[in-house]
Amino acid sequence: MAVSNKTHLKIITPHGIFWDKEVEIVTVRTTEGDLGVLYGRSPMVASLAISQLTINSKGKHDFKECAISGGVIYITKERVDIITDAIEAKEAIDVSRAERAKRQAEQMLKQKMDENEHKMATLALQRAINRISIKKG
Numbered sequence: 801m802a803v804s805n806k807t808h809l810k811i812i813t814p815h816g817i818f819w820d821k822e823v824e825i826v827t828v829r830t831t832e833g834d835l836g837v838l839y840g841r842s843p844m845v846a847s848l849a850i851s852q853l854t855i856n857s858k859g860k861h862d863f864k865e866c867a868i869s870g871g872v873i874y875i876t877k878e879r880v881d882i883i884t885d886a887i888e889a890k891e892a893i894d895v896s897r898a899e900r901a902k903r904q905a906e907q908m909l910k911q912k913m914d915e916n917e918h919k920m921a922t923l924a925l926q927r928a929i930n931r932i933s934i935k936k937g
Contacts, residue, residue: 804822804839805824805838805839806822806824806839807823807824807826807837807838807840807841807878807879807880808820808822808823808878808879808880809821809822809823809826809855809879809880809882810879810880810881810882811881811882811884811887812881812882812883812884813883813884813885813886813887814885818887819855822857823855823856823857823880824838824839824856824857824858825837825838825856826853826854826855826856826880827853827854827856828848828851828852828853828854828868828873828882829848829849829851829852830846830847830848830873831846831848831849832846835873837873837875837880839878840877841875841877842877843875843876843877844873844875845872845874845875846872846873846875847870847871847872848868848870848871848872848873848882848884849870850868850869850870850923850926850927850930851868851930852865852866852867852868852933852934853865853866853867853868853882854866864890865889865890865934865937866887866889866890866934867887867888867890867893867927867930867931867934867935868882868884868886868887869884869886869887869927869930870884870885871883871884871885886927888931890934890935890937893934893935895932895935895936898928898931898932898935899928901927901928901931902925902928902932904924905921905922905924905925908921908924909921909922909925
């Protein structure tokens, strides 16, 4: 029996499972920096930043780019589990909707608000910028 050099990636959102397949590598930004995960990686848990997530499943030219809104990544030698509030494939991103969300967040940040509202508006702006950047990338 051949030994697989792939790791199993599962991405879970409140809306269901986004991805549940073997991959060669998954690349994402944690709150501590960029991380590329291959089969056999030492186990770890990390918080994810609002960033691009790249899934390479079949070879160096076959990859899927996604906008991820943060979350948590759990890594074992054989699998990677990601739990996130939202993830969107590059091809599914609606740029006009993301630009509207960006303008709305920018307008909110100009208003007087408490610390929690300011943080929520800042995160909304970061998510919108991330989606626009990945789509136009």
